[in-house]
Amino acid sequence: MAARASQPARNPGFFSQLRTLYTFTQQSYSWLPWMLIGSVLLGAAAGVGVGFLIPPVAVWSVILWGVTGLLAGILVGLTLTTRLSSRAMYRRIDGVPGATGHVISTSLGRAWQASEYPVGVNPKTQEAVYRAIGRGGVVIIGEGARGRLTRLVNDERQKIQRVASGVPLTVLYVGHGDDEISIAKLAPTIKKLPRKIDRATMAAVIKRVDSVSQNLTSLPIPKGVDPTKVRAPRPR
Known part of the structure; x- marks a missing residue:
């Protein structure tokens, strides 16, 4: 008898995602259950109050406003939980090698192209350089000790300037020192860069840079971040 074809893995359902989201967030914020209970009770109380304030006052009206x-x-509680889950994720990966690649590959959106793989890395010290290309130009991000990143950043800067002359180039360093950006603010900082090139120029820059870049998958990813374990789950 022919072997039965394996069933494709099912995506987790909505309530399963909610449970995962709750569990993930509560590990960092133990007071999460009380916040959720409070938001639900306050919402219901506010609805009942509105029902008594808006004439004509009737039982069905109070119940309807209470349910509303x-x-x-519930919606407010879910929104707050989602935001807290993002904060919890950043707290967990802050300072962990490879965190930059995880953030820029999942949080920049379609307006930017970035990879979780570094474009330059020191396998001994775990310093790494990442790159993102978008409407704001080219962004080079250094992760690790600032002093030991100089050579890696300069090599990438020279390569970009050689193949994409005139395109805005920004260099950022992830950390908590002077002129450094925390991992939680990395994606917002990149997204706020003013748009200086159009989509056609962006595509051309990506093609030029890729043509002179080594295979990113051949570089070792800094050990420390497993994106499948630290990504804050979000309900669909």
Whole structure:
């Protein structure tokens, strides 16, 4: 008998994602259950209050407004949980080698192209350089000790200037020192860069840079971040 074809893995359902989101966030914020209970109770109470304030006051009106407030409280709780989960993720990966690659490959959106793989890395010290290309130009991000990143950053800068002369080039360093950016603010900082090139120029820059870049997958990823374990789950 022919072997039965393996069933494709199912995506987790909505409630399964909610449970994972809750568990992930509560590990960093133990007071999360009380916040959720409070938001639901306050929402329901606010709805009942509105029901008594808006004439004509009737039982069905109070119940309807109460249910509306309850649903609003649930929505507020879910929104706050999602935001807290993002903060929890950044707290966990802050200072971990490879965190920069995880953030720029998942948080910049379609307006930027970036990879979780570094474009330059020192396998002995785990210093690494990453690159993102978008409407704001080319961004080089250094991760690790600032002093030991000089050569890696300069090599990448010279390569970009050689093949994409005139394109805005920004250099950022991830950390908590002077002129450094925390991992939580990395993606927002890149997204705020003013748009200086159009989509056609962006595509041309990506093609030129890729033509002179080594195979990114041949470089070792700094040990420390497993994106499948630190990504904050979000309900669909």
